[in-house]
Amino acid sequence: MTASVVTLRGVAKCFDGRLAVDGVNLDVPAGSCFGLLGPNGAGKTTTLRMVYGVTQPSAGEIRVFGVDVARDARAVRSRLGVTLQENSLIEPLSPEDNLRIFGRYHLLAEPELSRRVEELMDFLELRSHAGVPVRNLSGGFQRRLSIAMSLMNRPELLILDEPTTGLDPAVRQALWARIRELQAEGTTILLTTHYMDEAERLCDRVAVFAEGRVESEGSPRDLIARHLAAETLELECDEATEAALLSDSGELRKMRAGNRLMVYVDDAASLLERVHGLGGTARPVVRPTNLEDVFLAITGTRIEEAEE
């Protein structure tokens, strides 16, 4: 069994009488990429904040690198890096200066400071605009810089709060590649994301949060098998047609969004044949079941109103 880098036991957080996090237990194995999923307001960011010690749990215990965060946040934070949901950059200054100033918070001094700045400008491809004021740079560039800043102390644990939200596909691919490289070098990654494709690509394990609790946890493949089935048959049909189609299929997992029906089965072939029998309007598609299906099955399709 590999050691856990982050351990949460019975962790709860109450804000003004509202339970934001409610009895969470988690183990993030060393060297893994662990994803926290869940709708807005489910408690993901609060959980991350408790891991690096800027939010204090109302109950429970959090250990990072075996150290009680409540007891020695400074020691814990010297070994981890955090990319916040919102970039916090010094806009009039260049990427290089931003990296340098951030490195000083970790008490890095020359020549090591410059060595790491150079190293990270290469790693996240910041060299092309190293001297340009940050306010003139694109969103993708600013995000890469934010991640570079959180790597200044060569963290053993990298926490990424929605690392690729709002970025174009090319930048996302590039960031995923960097995250995988870091993981290959032994960095443990703990991230939140609303993109299920991102979670499926990057994460060894995910925990699905809903209303402050972990509803389900495991590898993406495990969760699909546990909650749904390997294949998804999607089709257009009304509820009457659905009843006729599935009348003698026994208990099937399914989900409806408007007129679109998704049926989860281990082998879609026989069901597909019957759908073809319905005529041309069903427009069926068979695809592998993905994490997004699981996410919706667990958290529901209704829209959350609560704030994060």
Added chain:
Amino acid sequence: MTISAPHALSVWKRNASMYARTWKLNLLPNFFEPVFYLMAIGVGVGAYIEEMGGVSYVQFLAPGLICVAAMNGASFEVTYNIYVRMSFENVYEAMLTTPVQPDDVLTGEVLWAVTRATIYGGVFFLVIALYGLAPMPGALLALPVVPLTGLLFAMIGVTYTLRVPTMDFFSFYFTLFLTPLFLFSDVFFPIEERLGGVWLLVAEVLPLLHPVRLARSCFSGTLGWISLWDVAYIVGVSFALFGWARRAVGARLIS
């Protein structure tokens, strides 16, 4: 929580790096402000006043204005600037992902405000010395008063900033607190000649009075027991507020 000097210094360096980029722009108004005051009030109004406190009016005014410059320098830094860094730029949120702790943030910011105050007040002193209004070498004793004034007003201001829910409250701070202090703290007229009895004791509460009296005593070579009280007030109030602000900054930055 303990204060770590190197981490506090890294916070100070952040602000210093920003300032270093724009110091020419920032410093220029610092030069003109004292010139305007000395011209309009010292020379202009002063022409109608034979003497005040035993010296010409412009000489009376000079040491007090140095303290006002330091007060303003510190005050802008710990009110608007800290509030923007805290609430809009998420600067402290980012710092707190590193080993920097809330106490270090507070210490670094106060150190920076003292630095800004020293730059403001120092420039003012230079202009006044160039005008020949600073009797040498005695007036040099007033130089340490500049950072002390900065410290006092950094602590008063940051204590206020950590309490306010929105930025709108700073207009109260400036118009209802700093402006009356500026007008009624011995800068423009000797309050001991205007106030009597118990009111004179009440006036001792005014924070700006102490640095102004101290600076003027240095200029006139009349340092005495009351100067000791002035220093004690500045240091005492600053440290008392620092203790309070340490608790407040923890509550504000850690949820």
